[in-house]
Amino acid sequence: MTADAPRLIHPRHWPTWFGIGAIRALAVLPLPVLHALGTALGLAMFALAGARRHVARTNIDLCFPDLPPDRRRKLTRDHFVQLGRSVATTGVNWFAPAARLDRLFVIEGREHLDAVIDRGENVILLAPHFVALEIGGIYLSRLYPTISMYQFIKNPVVDRVVRRGRARFGIELVERRSSLHQLVRRIRAGRLFYYLPDQDPGRRQGLFVPFFGVEASTFPMLSRFARLSGARVIPCVTEQLGAGRGWRIRFGPPLEGFPSGNEHADARAMNHVIDQAVTAMPAQYFWVHKRFKSRPDGAPAVY
Numbered sequence: 636m637t638a639d640a641p642r643l644i645h646p647r648h649w650p651t652w653f654g655i656g657a658i659r660a661l662a663v664l665p666l667p668v669l670h671a672l673g674t675a676l677g678l679a680m681f682a683l684a685g686a687r688r689h690v691a692r693t694n695i696d697l698c699f700p701d702l703p704p705d706r707r708r709k710l711t712r713d714h715f716v717q718l719g720r721s722v723a724t725t726g727v728n729w730f731a732p733a734a735r736l737d738r739l740f741v742i743e744g745r746e747h748l749d750a751v752i753d754r755g756e757n758v759i760l761l762a763p764h765f766v767a768l769e770i771g772g773i774y775l776s777r778l779y780p781t782i783s784m785y786q787f788i789k790n791p792v793v794d795r796v797v798r799r800g801r802a803r804f805g806i807e808l809v810e811r812r813s814s815l816h817q818l819v820r821r822i823r824a825g826r827l828f829y830y831l832p833d834q835d836p837g838r839r840q841g842l843f844v845p846f847f848g849v850e851a852s853t854f855p856m857l858s859r860f861a862r863l864s865g866a867r868v869i870p871c872v873t874e875q876l877g878a879g880r881g882w883r884i885r886f887g888p889p890l891e892g893f894p895s896g897n898e899h900a901d902a903r904a905m906n907h908v909i910d911q912a913v914t915a916m917p918a919q920y921f922w923v924h925k926r927f928k929s930r931p932d933g934a935p936a937v938y
Contacts, residue, residue: 651792662726667879669723677719691922698847713918721766728770729800739881747886757866759828763909764921771873772829776806783829822864844902852929858894858901
């Protein structure tokens with residue numbers, strides 16, 4: 636028994652353990668069944684989660700102003716369906732055995748990654764916030780030594796289950812507040828850094844550069860990590876396939892001339908790569924995040 640076991644089995648955590656048990660039980664269902672349940676969940680969220688629907692629709696309106704209003708509404712609805720499917724398969728993310736995941740994943744563009752590794756170069760995977768982001772990182776850690784950043788969850792039961800589920804194939808999770816030098820050392824040691832870049836870091840930590848033509852506060856850390864570790868940056872997107880067919884990981888070629896020595900230019904280049912990935916499968920981008928919460932001087936709030 637671990638030292639924190641008595642705290643985790645306290646009666647106040649029993650409802651959480653019940654929920655975790657339900658998630659684990661659902662995970663054994665066939666993926667088409669989970670996607671059907673997720674579709675129903677997503678449509679319910681679209682109908683009932685008015686605040687998040689407003690955030691998603693606002694983001695989509697800003698990023699795709701040339702789409703007719705009815706298509707933007709359909710894109711918002713389709714996003715909630717994809718989001719619901721990702722929620723329904725959470726138990727697969729955390730508990731599915733390796734043999735099952737091997738049957739459910741296909742990988743495209745792996746030659747881009749393997750060529751860089753074969754040359755003995757370090758790698759940062761640029762992994763934007765799509766709905767299948769978590770399971771993509773988990774599966775890659777089965778194939779390659781991997782490191783990623785992690786933010787502690789306040790509920791200790793959920794935190795423990797999530798950390799164990801994500802790390803069960805060997806991924807090394809580094810808390811976001813940990814030393815930058817510690818992370819760089821691990822990249823230099825040959826671990827792939829599965830980097831999630833596209834959250835709003837606020838006005839103080841971010842640089843304002845275009846995201847779909849809209850000035851968005853953007854972390855400048857990718858170019859810093861690449862410069863300090865000497866790593867090549869490779870785009871990596873995980874797609875949730877339809878009809879319960881599983882997932883597809885796609886690697887792109889390494890970014891050329893990156894880092895450039897100019898953090899604004901590098902942040903622009905990073906957002907351009909993300910723009911292209913989102914355009915290819917817009918319904919699966921994480922639109923319910925307030926990507927434009929921080930605004931440049933003089934710009935009005937949008938949410």
